Amino acid sequence: MELKYILEAVLFSAQKPLSPAELRDVLSDAAEHGEDEAARAFRKVRLDDLNAALEQLAREHEQARRSYRLVCVAGSWQFVSQPEYAAWLKALVGEKMRPSRLSQPALETLAIIAYRQPLTRAEMEQIRGVSVDGVMQTLQERGLIEQVGRAEVVGRPMTYGTTSLFLEYFGLRSLEDLPAADELRRIPVQKPESLLTVEPGLATTPPLPLHEAETGGGRPGEATPGQAVHSPQ
Amino acid sequence: MRRPVRQSLRPLMAEYKVQFEVFEGPLDLLLYLVKKEEVDIYEVNLTKIATEFVEYLEMMRELDLEVAGEFIVMASTLMYIKSRELLPVDQQVQAEGEEEEEDPRWELIRQLVEYKKFKDAAGQLQTREAEQEKIFPRLPGKLEFESDQPPPRPEVSLFDLIGAVSQVLKRFQQRNENLRDIYADKWTVSEKIELLRRTISDRRSVKFSELFEHTTSRSEVVVTFLALLELIRLKFLKVSQPEPFSEIEISENQAAGGSPVAESAAPSAISNPQAT
Numbered sequence: 352m353e354l355k356y357i358l359e360a361v362l363f364s365a366q367k368p369l370s371p372a373e374l375r376d377v378l379s380d381a382a383e384h385g386e387d388e389a390a391r392a393f394r395k396v397r398l399d400d401l402n403a404a405l406e407q408l409a410r411e412h413e414q415a416r417r418s419y420r421l422v423c424v425a426g427s428w429q430f431v432s433q434p435e436y437a438a439w440l441k442a443l444v445g446e447k448m449r450p451s452r453l454s455q456p457a458l459e460t461l462a463i464i465a466y467r468q469p470l471t472r473a474e475m476e477q478i479r480g481v482s483v484d485g486v487m488q489t490l491q492e493r494g495l496i497e498q499v500g501r502a503e504v505v506g507r508p509m510t511y512g513t514t515s516l517f518l519e520y521f522g523l524r525s526l527e528d529l530p531a532a533d534e535l536r537r538i539p540v541q542k543p544e545s546l547l548t549v550e551p552g553l554a555t556t557p558p559l560p561l562h563e564a565e566t567g568g569g570r571p572g573e574a575t576p577g578q579a580v581h582s583p584q
Numbered sequence: 585m586r587r588p589v590r591q592s593l594r595p596l597m598a599e600y601k602v603q604f605e606v607f608e609g610p611l612d613l614l615l616y617l618v619k620k621e622e623v624d625i626y627e628v629n630l631t632k633i634a635t636e637f638v639e640y641l642e643m644m645r646e647l648d649l650e651v652a653g654e655f656i657v658m659a660s661t662l663m664y665i666k667s668r669e670l671l672p673v674d675q676q677v678q679a680e681g682e683e684e685e686e687d688p689r690w691e692l693i694r695q696l697v698e699y700k701k702f703k704d705a706a707g708q709l710q711t712r713e714a715e716q717e718k719i720f721p722r723l724p725g726k727l728e729f730e731s732d733q734p735p736p737r738p739e740v741s742l743f744d745l746i747g748a749v750s751q752v753l754k755r756f757q758q759r760n761e762n763l764r765d766i767y768a769d770k771w772t773v774s775e776k777i778e779l780l781r782r783t784i785s786d787r788r789s790v791k792f793s794e795l796f797e798h799t800t801s802r803s804e805v806v807v808t809f810l811a812l813l814e815l816i817r818l819k820f821l822k823v824s825q826p827e828p829f830s831e832i833e834i835s836e837n838q839a840a841g842g843s844p845v846a847e848s849a850a851p852s853a854i855s856n857p858q859a860t
Binding site for chain 1: 705721
């Protein structure tokens with residue numbers, strides 16, 4: 352009996368998504384109370400092995416190109432249908448009960464919180480350049496974000512982070528699963544060396560030859576202040 | 585210097601009205617302007633952008649759109665950058681007490697780059713949001729296991745039933761020892777089946793002895809018993825003992841799903857010859 356197929360059967364019948372720890376409990380439960388001889392072999396399964404088996408199983412399902420797949424959302428595994436079959440499933444179970452889609456400001460703020468958590472309102476506003484009061488309320492009401500603590504700065508403002516509902520809403524396994532997670536996390540934007548250097552006596556950055564062709568060539572008639580100062584040289 | 589820009593923007597006036605409503609803030613507007621330039625953010629000519637930005641703000645005023653404070657702050661930052669650039673570098677004044685002041689252009693571009701990254705990330709979240717609407721989780725119904733239900737009662741065999749009915753019959757023997765009256769058989773098996781079914785569906789469960797409480801003759805006991813056996817055979821009723829050696833109980837057989845079986849029970853019972 353292979354571990355991955357036992358997990359497959361359990362997840363197939365499960366009422367809710369199951370975490371690797373919950374699956375391990377099922378295995379040890381079966382080993383202790385079940386009469387099946389084979390179940391005893393899985394009395395103590397390491398979480399690493401369990402995770403590996405789940406990954407393997409998910410890959411197999413993906414490769415088999417079935418109409419459903421095994422996914423891990425917010426740390427718990429479950430079978431879900433492939434999006435291509437939405438039309439028929441909607442006909443079967445009706446429109447999914449989902450709140451209205453998030454607005455652009457809400458999504459922007461949510462993205463900032465997701466990547467930079469924990470952070471304060473002031474930090475969000477610094478990135479967005481506008482107030483976030485309205486959208487913060489919406490996001491909190493929808494349970495996508497929550498207060499996670501206080502920043503150790505003057506006034507000890509609240510800091511915010513995303514909830515596990517956030518992961519569920521976007522079908523994410525964990526925060527690591529966010530696209531370009533490492534890039535947007537903490538690393539500050541690097542200042543390029545060559546650009547923005549002003550020649551002594553010149554008020555404006557002389558355009559680099561490479562994109563002079565792009566910008567200058569694209570609009571021949573348009574005289575920018577930079578070019579105007581630049582030309583007498 | 586402003587004139588040519590203004591002229592180029594004029595014909596686009598109708599476009600602003602729509603677009604201003606979707607700008608989330610000054611950074612959003614700046615990004616839009618950079619995008620229009622079709623250059624990399626790092627390489628954008630901020631002086632030119634500054635002019636266009638102020639043009640937009642003026643347009644917003646003309647169109648009676650509310651200009652949020654953040655836009656004004658951004659405009660002043662841009663104008664500061666622009667004014668600084670108009671001076672030769674050696675004449676540019678450092679703000680007091682800030683010897684190593686960061687280039688204000690760099691600060692703005694850094695902010696723009698960062699904002700753009702999060703705006704892109706928000707776009708990806710939006711895609712995921714739409715995608716999630718099309719994904720349906722498998723939600724099986726709750727599995728009903730035997731162990732969830734009360735343990736099955738001890739089964740009652742045919743011999744137990746016969747033993748029980750013979751007890752009832754014995755009572756009649758004792759009671760009617762000296763009586764030799766002849767009664768016409770008042771009951772048929774099918775009539776008793778009807779009666780039994782009605783009693784059981786009213787009361788859910790009946791004790792074995794209760795079935796014979798009102799019987800007046802041996803033959804009625806026998807007819808009732810035959811009716812009981814028929815209903816058990818048709819799986820309409822089930823007999824059980826709550827505990828070993830306790831009295832037999834008769835109840836409806838839920839597992840067999842009641843009525844369709846009950847419907848078929850009647851005709852087959854009627855076809856039975858009258859019990860003797």
